[in-house]
């Protein structure tokens with residue numbers, strides 16, 4: 001092979017390598033595109049509160065990553081689905097019920113033990129109101145439901161890890177869980193509001209922040225706020 005031929009081959013391989021690196025980096029940096037939304041618009045009369053029930057599970061038990069922690073949502077039609085983009089009407093009260101099936105641990109950052117941005121800055125744990133949760137007490141915190149741009153955050157208290165916990169979603173009310181309720185008002189401005197969990201719950205990943213924490217559809221998603 002001539003000198004220029006060799007040079008051409010090397011250059012060609014170099015371009016392919018750079019392309020591959022960019023492709024991998026883009027894959028790591030951009031979350032997957034939402035596959036549809038669960039629509040809560042029209043699930044109640046205009047101006048009336050919307051009720052939304054979600055659950056958090058220690059392992060989803062199906063799909064590409066059966067061992068991963070995840071959120072699920074119950075559609076207004078009553079079906080549990082693995083989808084973390086929820087379409088909500090703007091400027092409307094949303095009554096959220098979280099069925100929390102995962103165990104917990106002390107928080108690394110006590111900030112996430114605070115309830116903020118909900119109606120009255122409170123949430124309710126199995127019927128008892130709380131505005132902050134000491135994660136060194138009881139079973140600790142499993143996850144948070146946090147919408148940073150709305151200042152909304154609720155610590156989701158863990159269940160006793162010694163119990164036989166649900167390992168395949170959707171979990172049922174017969175399995176050990178905490179029921180956490182709170183309300184918040186969606187903003188008047190329509191748009192995509194990112195939400196996520198701030199407990200590094202990606203077991204087996206670096207600092208717990210990989211896997212389900214950085215993959216769309218498990219520990220994060222969007223509130224798709226639209227005009228009703």
Ligand SMILES: [Cu+2]
Nearest residue numbers: 143197201219
């Ligand atoms: Cu989490």
